[in-house]
Amino acid sequence: MTTRFDxxxxxxxxxxxxxxxxxxxxxxxxxxxxxxxxxxxxxAEATSAASAYxxxxxxxxxxxxxxxxxxxxxxxxxxxDRQLVGAWPGTEGSRPLTVAEKGxxxxxxxxxxxxxxxxxxxxxxxxxxxxxxxxxxSPPGIAEVELQTPAGGNARLWTFLLITSALAASFIASRMxxxxxxxxxxxxxxxxxGATAVGGILAGFASLSRLGHWQTEKAADVETGxxxxxxxxxxxxxxxxxxxxxxxxxxxxxxxxVFLAAxxxxxxxxxxxxxIWETLKTHRTAYAYAAPAVIGALVLVFFPFLYGVAISxxxxxxxxxxxxxxxxxxxxxxxxxxxGDTDLFRRGEAGLSINYQSFWWTLFVTILWTVTNVTLxxxxxxxxxxxxxxxxxxxxxxxxxxxxxxxAVPNYIxxxxxxxxxxxxxxxxxxxxxxxxxxxxxxxxxxxxxxxTGLAANVWLSFPFMMVVSLGALQxxxxxxxxxxxxxxxxxxxxFVDITLxxxxxxxxxxxxxSVVWTFNMFNVIYLxxxxxxxxxxxxxxxxxxxxxxxxxxxxxxAAYSVVIFAILLAYGxxxxxxxxATEQV
Amino acid sequence: MKPLLLSxxxxxxxxxxxxxxxEFVIWHGYRGAERAALEEVLALYNEQTDGPPVRALxxxxxxxxxxxxxxxxxxxxxxxxxxxxDRLGGWVEGSDAIDPIGFYLSEADxxxxxxxxxxxxxxxxxxxxxxxxxxxIALIRNTALAPEAPLDxxxxxxxxxxxxxxxxxxxxxxxxxANPDMHAALMNGFGGxxxxxxxxxxxxxxxxxxxxxxxxxxxxxxxxxxxxxxxALVLSVxxxxxxPFVISGxxxxxxxxxxxxxxxxxxxxxxxxxxxxxxxxxxIEGIFVTRTSRDPQRAFEIAQFITSETGQTVMAExxxxxxxxxxxxxxSSISEDPVAAGFRAQMEQGAPMPNIPELALFWSPADVAMxxxxxxxxxxxxxxAEAQTKMTAAIDALREQDR
Numbered sequence: 001m002t003t004r005f006d007x008x009x010x011x012x013x014x015x016x017x018x019x020x021x022x023x024x025x026x027x028x029x030x031x032x033x034x035x036x037x038x039x040x041x042x043x044a045e046a047t048s049a050a051s052a053y054x055x056x057x058x059x060x061x062x063x064x065x066x067x068x069x070x071x072x073x074x075x076x077x078x079x080x081d082r083q084l085v086g087a088w089p090g091t092e093g094s095r096p097l098t099v100a101e102k103g104x105x106x107x108x109x110x111x112x113x114x115x116x117x118x119x120x121x122x123x124x125x126x127x128x129x130x131x132x133x134x135x136x137x138s139p140p141g142i143a144e145v146e147l148q149t150p151a152g153g154n155a156r157l158w159t160f161l162l163i164t165s166a167l168a169a170s171f172i173a174s175r176m177x178x179x180x181x182x183x184x185x186x187x188x189x190x191x192x193x194g195a196t197a198v199g200g201i202l203a204g205f206a207s208l209s210r211l212g213h214w215q216t217e218k219a220a221d222v223e224t225g226x227x228x229x230x231x232x233x234x235x236x237x238x239x240x241x242x243x244x245x246x247x248x249x250x251x252x253x254x255x256x257x258v259f260l261a262a263x264x265x266x267x268x269x270x271x272x273x274x275x276i277w278e279t280l281k282t283h284r285t286a287y288a289y290a291a292p293a294v295i296g297a298l299v300l301v302f303f304p305f306l307y308g309v310a311i312s313x314x315x316x317x318x319x320x321x322x323x324x325x326x327x328x329x330x331x332x333x334x335x336x337x338x339x340g341d342t343d344l345f346r347r348g349e350a351g352l353s354i355n356y357q358s359f360w361w362t363l364f365v366t367i368l369w370t371v372t373n374v375t376l377x378x379x380x381x382x383x384x385x386x387x388x389x390x391x392x393x394x395x396x397x398x399x400x401x402x403x404x405x406x407x408a409v410p411n412y413i414x415x416x417x418x419x420x421x422x423x424x425x426x427x428x429x430x431x432x433x434x435x436x437x438x439x440x441x442x443x444x445x446x447x448x449x450x451x452x453t454g455l456a457a458n459v460w461l462s463f464p465f466m467m468v469v470s471l472g473a474l475q476x477x478x479x480x481x482x483x484x485x486x487x488x489x490x491x492x493x494x495x496f497v498d499i500t501l502x503x504x505x506x507x508x509x510x511x512x513x514x515s516v517v518w519t520f521n522m523f524n525v526i527y528l529x530x531x532x533x534x535x536x537x538x539x540x541x542x543x544x545x546x547x548x549x550x551x552x553x554x555x556x557x558x559a560a561y562s563v564v565i566f567a568i569l570l571a572y573g574x575x576x577x578x579x580x581x582a583t584e585q586v
Numbered sequence: 587m588k589p590l591l592l593s594x595x596x597x598x599x600x601x602x603x604x605x606x607x608x609e610f611v612i613w614h615g616y617r618g619a620e621r622a623a624l625e626e627v628l629a630l631y632n633e634q635t636d637g638p639p640v641r642a643l644x645x646x647x648x649x650x651x652x653x654x655x656x657x658x659x660x661x662x663x664x665x666x667x668x669x670x671x672d673r674l675g676g677w678v679e680g681s682d683a684i685d686p687i688g689f690y691l692s693e694a695d696x697x698x699x700x701x702x703x704x705x706x707x708x709x710x711x712x713x714x715x716x717x718x719x720x721x722x723i724a725l726i727r728n729t730a731l732a733p734e735a736p737l738d739x740x741x742x743x744x745x746x747x748x749x750x751x752x753x754x755x756x757x758x759x760x761x762x763x764a765n766p767d768m769h770a771a772l773m774n775g776f777g778g779x780x781x782x783x784x785x786x787x788x789x790x791x792x793x794x795x796x797x798x799x800x801x802x803x804x805x806x807x808x809x810x811x812x813x814x815x816x817x818a819l820v821l822s823v824x825x826x827x828x829x830p831f832v833i834s835g836x837x838x839x840x841x842x843x844x845x846x847x848x849x850x851x852x853x854x855x856x857x858x859x860x861x862x863x864x865x866x867x868x869x870i871e872g873i874f875v876t877r878t879s880r881d882p883q884r885a886f887e888i889a890q891f892i893t894s895e896t897g898q899t900v901m902a903e904x905x906x907x908x909x910x911x912x913x914x915x916x917x918s919s920i921s922e923d924p925v926a927a928g929f930r931a932q933m934e935q936g937a938p939m940p941n942i943p944e945l946a947l948f949w950s951p952a953d954v955a956m957x958x959x960x961x962x963x964x965x966x967x968x969x970x971a972e973a974q975t976k977m978t979a980a981i982d983a984l985r986e987q988d989r
Contacts, residue, residue, distance in 0.1 A: 082689070099883050102689045106712070317984050318946065322659035322681045424962055426814065442962045533954070535972060551950040552980040 312560035318553035334560035356537040359564075366520060366540040369454070373519045374512060376459045381466025382504070388467075389474045400471075407464035415528035418457035422529070444533040451530075451538055458525045462518075466511060473507035474500070513576050517569060541565045610640040610880070610888060612873075613654070613667040615647040616905070623905030624668075627897045631888060640888050658683035658876060665879035666889055668718060671706040671870045676943040678709050685875045686712040690886045700930075703910040706870040706938040715872035716893040717910035719901065722868045723771065723835045724932035727849045731830035735851035738861065739800070742831070742854050746810035749830050758810035760820045761833035763801060764960050766952035767867065768833065772797040774865035774937050775856050780948050781940055787981065789955075790967070790974040798959055798966035800858055805960065836908065836929060850928025852935055866932065867939035870910065902926075908933070944981055951976040 082097045082105060097105055280287055287294075312335075314328035341358045354361060384403060388396060406414065421428045422443040430440040444450045477500065485495050521542045526532065532539035532547070539547070542565060549558030616624055625642050632639045643664065645653055651673065657663040659681035677684055691713060696704060703717035725742075727735060731749060736742035746758020762768050773779050778793030805811045812823055823829045825843040832838065833853065842848055853864035873889040875882050891897055898909040902920050908929050915921050915930065939945070951973040958964040958972075 097689075099689075102882075105689045106686045318676065318943070319680050319984060322683075444957075445962050445964070531954070533957075547950065552947060552983060554983055557983075 308559045309563055311556055312563045314556045316554075316556040316559075318555075321555065328556070330556070334557050335564070338557075338560055338564060354537070356535055356539070359561075361537075362539055362541055362544050363568075365451075365538060369451070369522075369526075369540055370516055370519045372455055373458050373462060373522075374515050376455070377462035377466050377515060377519075378508070378512060380459065380463040381468075382470045382508075384463065384467045385470035385474055386500070388471055403467060404464045406460050407468075411461050412524050412528055414461055415457055415525050418453065418460070419529045422453045444530055446534065447537045450533050454525055454529050454538065457529050458519065458522055461525065462515060465515070466508075469507050469511045470504050473504040477503040509580060513580070516572070516576075520569060520572075521565070541568075608638045610638055610666070610885060611643055611664040612640060612888070613643050613645050613650075613664040615645055615650040615668070617644070617647070620901070620905035620907065623901050623903075623907070624892070626904060627892050627900050630896065630900070631891045634891075637884070655681070658878075661878040663876050663878060665881075665885045666873055666875055668871060668873050671715070671717075671872055671941050672939050672945065674707070674709050674714055674874075674941040676946060678714065679943050683877050684714050685877045685879070685882050686714055687716070687875060687886055687889075688713045690883065695890075698912060699910050700912055700915070701934065702868060702936070702938050703870055706868070706941060707872050709941055715874040716889045717870050717872045718893055718898070719907035719910055720868050720870045720929075720933055721835050721837075721908065722929055722933045722936050723768065723833055723853075723866045724929055725851050725853050726824075726832045726834055726838060727851070728824065728827060728830050729847045729849045731827065732849075735849060736831075736854045738855040738857050739864075740857050743804065743808050743810060746831060747808055750810050752809070754828075755823070756828045757812040757823065758808075758829065759804070759831045759833070760812035760815060760823050760829040762815050762817060762820060763805070763811055764815070764956045766949060766956055769797070769801065769952075769956060770939075771833075771853060771864050771866035771936075772801060772856075774867070775853075775862055776800075776859045777862065779937075780945065780952075781942070785940075785942055785944070787944065787974060787977050789951075789977065790970045794970055795966045796858065798970070800856070802959065802966070836906075836925070839925065848925075850925050850932075852928070852932040863935045866936045868933050868936040869939055944977075947977055947980040947984070951980075 310325075313331060314325065315330045315334070316328050320328060338359045341355075342360060343355055344358055344360055346353050346355045356362075387393075388399060388403075393399075420426075422430075424430055424440055424442045424444075427443075429443075434440055441449060443453050481499050482495055485499060490498070520540075522540070523542050523546065526538065526540050526543045527546070530538045532543055536544075541561070545558050545561040545565065548554050548561060612624075612628070614621070614624055621642075621644055628640045628642055650669075654663065654667060654669065655677075658677065663683065674684070699717050700720075703720065704713060707713055707715040707717055725735060732745055736745055742759070748758070750756055750758040770779065773794045776793040776797045778788075778791045778797060780787065780789060782788040782791075805813075812820065812829060820829075820832055820834065821838070821841055824832045825841075825846065827846070839848065853866060855861045855863045873892055875885040875889060879885040892901075893911060895911055895913040898907075898911045898914045899917065899920075901907045902909045902914055908926055909915065909920065920926055954976075955969040955973040958969040959966050
């Protein structure tokens with residue numbers, strides 16, 4: 001009984017979704033047909049305008065401006081003295097342009113100026129495409145036809161209706177225990193997903209692409225016609241701004257609707273919605289207390305993170321950041337270009353050189369940087385802890401405070417102090433070097449020495465933490481064990497390897513794990529001390545991502561870089577957790 | 587539970603309150619006297635006209651550019667805003683959010699500003715704003731130490747050498763010479779610069795190498811330069827009378843100790859460049875009308891009023907600005923002010939900072955090149971060639987569109 005009921009519900013869901021997608025695509029088709037007739041109209045307008053222009057004489061700018069698919073107007077205006085020479089439809093005589101016609105003037109002025117968008121050299125300008133340059137000295141006559149796809153108003157309305165109706169229906173369904181979360185409802189969900197997808201593909205995609213092809217051809221016809229006109233009447237033609245793939249937006253809308261319908265159907269039919277509601281109701285006090293933190297985490301952590309991931313699939317830059325998301329979408333090309341940059345060596349004028357901008361070189365430097373830092377930090381920290389742990393050491397408190405100090409100073413201050421100390425002329429290190437009769441070293445001029453500067457600064461910053469951790473662990477090691485080992489005749493080295501190291505290991509392993517992550521992303525030290533010098537050879541991944549994003553303004557590429565860093569650290573984290581579990585089981 | 591939810595909802599609603607439709611809003615980054623002056627001008631305007639009043643909104647300067655960049659493309663910005671011309675190209679290319687005003691401009695409007703002013707407001711042949719004031723660096727001297735301004739670089743070096751004594755922390759010339767912004771003055775002076783006339787990056791030109799050579803000569807051979815200068819250090823040596831010459835802008839003067847008498851003069855001519863003057867970048871502040879303004883024509887009239895003789899006189903007298911309108915300079919209170927006259931003389935031989943968006947990609951490679959040449963002793967030719975490669979690559983990467 002219930003199974004049959006659920007199946008019926010699934011059919012209803014599926015049919016409803018398919019119907020909505022059908023309606024959506026038919027609305028699109030209608031818009032497309034309308035656009036095609038508008039194109040023909042625009043063509044006719046341009047013809048009459050151009051011939052009128054040819055009769056009236058030179059020195060005018062012609063612009064046909066299309067605001068919506070169904071209406072079209074055409075006006076002719078002069079550039080320097082702001083006169084409207086003619087308009088179509090309508091037979092007005094010459095008169096000054098009104099403020100409402102300012103757009104016409106701006107457009108003409110922009111066309112008359114040389115050049116295209118400076119940074120956006122290949123992409124079509126959003127409002128006009130300036131490809132036809134005016135030959136020097138010729139009258140600036142420009143004909144322009146612009147058509148725009150209506151901004152998907154209908155599609156958005158339909159998507160909204162789809163979501164709300166599905167939500168309402170599913171909410172009612174989820175209140176009925178018999179139909180939520182059962183085997184049968186799962187079947188009905190699968191059915192509705194299937195029906196939605198099939199409906200979307202059949203009704204939307206197939207017909208839209210055929211129509212799209214038709215319109216592309218039509219647009220090409222009009223363009224050719226206008227070009228012919230331009231040469232016939234000696235008009236310099238601003239290339240028509242006809243969207244050659246008018247249905248890309250529609251396709252996106254349809255897919256969005258399909259995906260949303262499927263997701264919503266699954267959300268409720270699988271009983272997820274009902275279970276979430278139940279949990280919320282049972283533990284409402286707990287959730288109320290947690291709500292501010294959850295909202296905070298959603299807004300401050302998850303949203304920026306997901307936004308970053310989304311941006312990483314686009315070619316967002318300073319120039320096109322306000323374009324619609326769909327237009328910026330480039331799929332995984334950022335990742336391909338980052339990971340595919342395997343040309344580690346370049347053959348230049350000065351022979352073979354390393355390509356320091358390659359991701360793989362930067363990754364190598366980052367790993368080298370992390371390994372050397374952590375190794376040195378742990379060794380020095382442990383060594384000092386052993387010294388401080390000497391029984392009966394006088395002034396231990398003073399030493400401890402002094403050794404912890406580097407940790408207490410904010411790390412950017414320490415980093416700047418080290419940068420100053422490595423200054424080739426005034427730095428204390430080169431002063432010292434000269435004191436002993438050596439030549440001063442240009443620390444930031446070669447990869448090795450520049451790497452050392454960062455290493456010195458960061459080890460200075462990181463050893464106190466390791467020392468504190470080891471010291472705590474050392475103090476809890478029982479003295480009896482050393483006593484017993486000494487009686488058995490074990491050497492100092494044996495005592496260190498077999499008693500000290502195993503005793504401090506449980507404390508040291510988590511510290512090393514943390515330290516690896518910190519060092520891997522140690523932005524401050526690299527950025528402030530060597531700043532990636534020479535020629536970017538010393539850049540680590542995180543500083544490179546920063547520079548791509550905020551000094552070269554390639555946000556999409558930088559986001560992809562950050563996602564790659566995240567993936568590396570995630571892989572490392574999973575591996576570490578496994579490894580630690582293994583050590584704990586011993 | 588309900589009160590909590592309701593209060594959360596209320597909080598969200600408060601955050602989204604819409605701007606009032608009955609007024610025009612102008613954003614600016616001014617504080618203190620400049621802010622008071624602008625508000626005074628707007629009060630004058632509101633008195634004279636009917637219709638919706640204009641209100642000024644001060645945005646903290648650090649966040650100003652970012653706030654505009656975020657608000658303009660989304661139509662949540664003001665009707666007008668005051669900003670320097672250096673970002674104009676970026677805004678036009680990036681968000682298309684500023685309305686060109688060429689349509690409203692009469693021939694008289696085009697002639698009522700000092701030279702260079704309207705040019706700075708022009709991007710790719712279209713005028714986007716009305717100039718309000720300019721800022722430029724110039725040679726600021728302590729008249730007790732240097733009664734006369736040097737006419738050329740040889741004068742400057744010989745005067746500075748006499749007053750340099752590193753043992754007593756005295757330096758003949760103190761300025762932030764490692765700052766690409768400052769160094770551009772020398773590059774322009776030699777006829778070089780960041781871009782060539784077509785707007786293409788041309789850092790590795792012999793003129794730019796010559797500019798570096800001169801700076802290196804000042805630093806290493808003449809040794810007149812205050813080493814490792816920061817803004818605070820430059821101010822401190824000037825205020826303690828340890829340097830006769832500083833290169834800085836009008837903002838420097840407000841912090842000069844009251845007992846020191848200053849003289850402002852244009853930067854000297856470069857003997858090494860055949861007597862061409864040092865050409866600093868001039869920074870011009872303008873008023874821009876946004877595309878989303880509720881009434882762009884009215885917004886333009888407001889901008890006209892602020893940049894009119896009346897408006898700019900208030901901005902100059904009360905806000906201590908250097909006005910862009912020629913008429914204001916005919917008033918004795920402005921033209922006879924030695925400080926204003928000094929900066930104006932400098933402005934006339936300066937060059938507006940480029941307003942094309944590629945300039946944003948100059949700073950990082952330039953900082954590195956300055957550092958390499960001045961601190962690590964790298965040859966200027968090599969450092970500039972590297973900067974040229976980096977900057978060109980960064981521009982190409984921005985231009986590259988995978989479609």
